[in-house]
Amino acid sequence: MTVLVVSLSLAVLAAPAAADEKVTVFAAASMKNALDAANKAYGKPVTASYAASSALAKQIESGAPADVFVSADLDWMNYLSGKALVKEDTKSNWLGNQIVLVAPKENAAPVDIIRGLDLARLLNGGKLAMGEPNSVPAGKYAKSALEKLGIWSSVEKSVAGAESVRAALALVSRGEAPYGIVYATDAAADPGVAVVGTFPADSHAPIIYPIAILSDSKSPDAAGYLDYLKSAKAAPFFEKEGFTVLK
Incomplete structure (x- = not known):
């Protein structure tokens, strides 16, 4: 009986850590097809939420839990940067479009x-x-x-x-x-x-999709996921849909 109680206690304590391993990405609506395919190939838990970059940025500002943000323009990424909601050393210009x-x-x-x-x-x-x-x-x-x-x-x-x-x-x-x-x-x-x-x-101005990890991210896998998206392994998923992978 004691062993059972200890095992159950350990399981309860481990649950939050397991949940934190999932990466939640907020991404511009135009990313859906490419990002869904890339996420499937990633092989680890990823939850993606798609909408206009403006709507997603406002949700993040209001405290919506997310780990990674992909904007369809620089303005909304800069908006979050100005509110210290982005880890600046993770921010980069990732994709291009027409x-x-x-x-x-x-x-x-x-x-x-x-x-x-x-x-x-x-x-x-x-x-x-x-x-x-x-x-x-x-x-x-x-x-x-x-x-x-x-x-x-x-x-x-x-x-x-x-x-x-x-x-x-x-x-x-x-x-x-x-x-x-x-x-x-x-x-x-x-x-x-x-x-x-x-x-x-x-x-028009160059169409650039910046990507970054958010300041409030709790996922230990956020950095690994970001590296994966920017890797040569993931690039074909985005190029197939017509994106340009920026160097």
């Missing part, structure tokens, strides 16, 4: 994305789906590109600002919007849409 114009696959025709493009005419009264342009990184990049190309003022009132880039993609895939602006990696993940044009790289 923004593209997509249309429902059955209605896809090439669009030459140049300065002065009459996108309003192409919309023909329909909506332009994109991430919310003042907070969601994909939407911010899209607005910046449209402004640089002299298009924004003609389509601003037609914008359907979605809570995440994946939500914007879904509007196009379901035929609820004739066009949308999303990351190239998202377009590749949805067979219901086709890329009809790619925005010039000089029409």
Whole structure:
């Protein structure tokens, strides 16, 4: 009986430590396909939560338990850095991406994305789906590109600002919007849409995905997980989805 009591006590004491070994990653919605595949290959417990980088950063600020954060832009990582919520020596610029114009696959025709493009005419009264342009990184990049190309003022009132880039993609895939602006990696993940044009790289700031361990991380495996994601072993999962692994 004594042995049983001692064994049960040890099991109870060991439980929290085992739970802490799991890594929780908060990642931009556009990361889902690639990160899910990489996490499966990792072979250790990982819980991933996907949403717009802005929403995830606010959740982290409010105390949501997470170990690793991947943002779709530098702004939201810097936001957390400014609040001392990131382990600075773990932060790095990890991946690159592109923004593209997509249309429902059955209605896809090439669009030459140049300065002065009459996108309003192409919309023909329909909506332009994109991430919310003042907070969601994909939407911010899209607005910046449209402004640089002299298009924004003609389509601003037609914008359907979605809570995440994946939500914007879904509007196009379901035929609820004739066009949308999303990351190239998202377009590749949805067979219901086709890329009809790619925005010039000089029409917006470089699209960079930074990654870092959060200051409140309790997982002893967070550093190992971060090293894995940035390794040559994991790189193919992200390159397959269209990301550029930054050196």
